[in-house]
Amino acid sequence: MTQAVVPVSPAGQTTETTNPRRGDRAGKNRAPRSWRGWGFVGPFMLVFALVFIAPIAYSLYISVFRTQLVGGTQFVGLDNYIRAFQDPQFWDGVGRVSLFLVVQVPIMLGIAMLVALAIDSGRLYGKDFFRISVFMPYAVPAVVAALMWGFMYGPRFGLVGYINEFFGWSIPNPLGPQWILLAIGNIVTWSFVGYNMLIFYSSLRTIPVSLYEAAELDGAKQHHVIRHIKMPAIRGSIAVAMIFSIIGSFQLFNEPSILQKLAPNSITTYFTPNLYTYNLSFSGQQYNYAAAVAIIMGVFTMVIAYVVQLRGMRKDA
């Protein structure tokens, strides 16, 4: 409660503070402060230091150097960062993922929310079938999702050509340069709608029935219940879903990377910042500059995720 960083976090309400609302369960019997807990947390933190903290430190370190064929590696201060801020290819990618973020994320979360509310309302025939089926695409790897949709979009044995021929329509090629972002947005939405639906649904299920009964006694209509009981109750999980979606948008890589083979003319080497980082590193051997770009994107992501989190908390209070 007191110092929770994420709206639904357990921090500070476990054994650290005596929470009046659940004092009889956790607060009274709190464990004495000692080093024993490290025995359990230690292994995680050890590996965490190796695969998270060390690489971040290492990329900070290499980002202030430059390696050249002639002259070797030399310290260049913030040059790589300045270069990134003046790099039109970097900004092109940032603009593209930002556009993706403001269009795709609201659509995806909106659909997920509507389906979660519909399933939770108990008015669907066969609601278990709905819940499990809508979630199913989450289990499909990004590679398979992108290949599958790519084939369906594609000219070779795609559906679009058939539909155009059959109905006499002229739907443009989804893999063309103008539509490729939309095509990718559709793949990502397809993959994650069910996952987000499940997050919302799980938190709707935690609302005590007594609240609905009280609302019924007061003669509240369904839309009142949604607005005044359901939405406030799942605000925390909306914030969590948004943070994960923002991170996902900014690190967009898999789908464009795979579709590149099917639509080489539509997806540039700097299509998203991550694709740019990847190509800088592995085609261009510009590891130092790539590290700087990756750090800038990481900071962007954290700042935006943090702002969303703060807003979510303020509404929460």
Add this chain to the structure above:
Amino acid sequence: MTTTTPTAATPAATTGKPRSASPRLRSRKTHSVDKPRRNWLLTVLTAIVLLYALVPLAWLLISSTKTQPDLLSTFGFSFGESFALFENIANTLAYDDGIFLRWLANTLMYVVLGAGGATLLAILGGYGLAKFTFPGKRAIFAVVIGAVAVPGTALAVPQFLMFSQMGLTNTPWSVIIPSLISPFGLYLMWTFATQAVPTELMEAARMDGASEARTFAQVALPLLAPGTVTVLLFTTVATWNNYFLPLIMLKDPQWYPLTIGLNAWNAQASTVGGQAIFDLVITGSLLTIVPLIAAFLLLQRYWQSGLTAGSVKE
């Protein structure tokens, strides 16, 4: 019986959900807070999303029964001239000296060691964070939550550079070690352990002279089972579906997981002189997703209860 108060019987006023609750209000009404009237219109509207989710999977299933000429010449949702599913599966498994089976074995190894290890670390860590107070605890929370926001792909390049200096790239370790950390899994176990393991029970075990390790193994671990299944499933999906990490770490096709292998098969068509094997890409895709979908269906009772616990507020 049927003539209850009119307000309670109209659909607009029956708000709610089927769940076991206080029996006192439920007893006499046909459509109550617990059992609202079913609605066809809402079902049909929601079915649009259901179709959206299932149609591509149906396409994959239908396409994997077609031969390559049929794939190119027939409509996506109609079956081809011949039913070639089993032939396709046999071809997929046999192609290039059975490399697909090798990729499958690699994927299983990455899942068992990577996802299994990640789950183990998350259980231990989540339990420690939920049930103990120790110096540095708040710092851990801040660092781990902050780490969730760091794009995995932004980490992968420095991870690659570090691992290549340690001589670990192009070995299975380069995929397994980074898979061992699941901040989301840790967070889920932390929330779950807070609710699932009563501190009184731990105290009782300690009174009886049990060591911390024994208290954990015999008291806490059984109570954590639903959360464990949830975390295991999600880390399994993450590892099974991992693409970026193995893409940069591995050069040798002998160590590829299924995802990278399928992508390589697909790329083969666009390389000069490469043989187009779309039938194998499609059948291979189907074979890649079947185990995961089966796992989710079979274990749904566990992971859904685990997820619910993970999202409990308060």
